[in-house]
Structures are given as C-alpha cells and as structure tokens.
Amino acid sequence: MNEKRAILGEDPTTKKEGSYFARIETKEEALSIVKKTSNIFYFLAVLQTLVGFLFWGTSSILDVVIFASTAFLLRKYNSRGIALFMVIISAVLMYSTATCKVNDCLGGKNVFLTVIMLWASVRALQATIKIYQIRHN
Secondary structure, three states: OHHHHHHOOOOOOOOOOOOOOOOOOOHHHHHHHHHHHHHHHHHHHHHHHHHHHHHHHHHHHHHHHHHHHHHHHHHHHOOHHHHHHHHHHHHHHHHHHHHHHHHOOOOOOOHHHHHHHHHHHHHHHHHHHHHHHHHOO
C-alpha cells in the first residue's frame, strides 16, 4: 500500500483521514466514526418518519424512536452497550427485510438501507470498543 502511494506521489507515511472503512487507530478516529454513525441513524429516523407517514401512517413510529434515541445516546455517551444494541436491532431489521423480500409481506423492502445500517452499527461498536480501550490503558 505504501509503495502504491509513493508511486502516486503521495507521502507514504501520512494516513488518509476520514475513511469510514479504514482501521480505527486513534481516539479521534473512533469519535469521528461514532459521530458519522449517529448521523446515519438520525438520517434513517428522518427517512422512516417521511416514508412511514406517507405510506403506513403511524405504525413506523417505534422505528423512528429507536433510531433517533440510539443515535442520540451513542453520540452523547460513546456507549458500547448502545452500539451493541444498534448491531442487534440492525441484524433483526436485516432479517426482517430479507424475509419480507422473499415472502412479499408489508414492511421494509430496501435491503441496501439495512446493509448500510448494519455496517454503520458494526463500525460504531468497533469505535466504542476502541474508545474504551484507549480510556482504560
């Protein structure tokens, strides 16, 4: 990788900042991942609100409350427990979406959004674990 960056004229000792897919090594990177993840879940709450009220009425309000509250709590406390809860909820919604896709039931059908949600929540869990490790070393 460093050879490739040197060939392209980049300094191979510098690290690319801001990548959501890069390895989390510092507290600042971990905090950035937590912030990005909470923004994704805030976006999902807004999207669920708009789509829910347009197509399903108030039946999707529970999803909105879960997305918004976990995003808020994750950003405020950098909690591993909240991040783990987000992974579990995302996995359940991924399963539910896949089931609805196969069985043609009423509910979420956007697999792409659930993949994003699951990936973001896993990254949040990784970041909060890194924050915990840095604090306790």
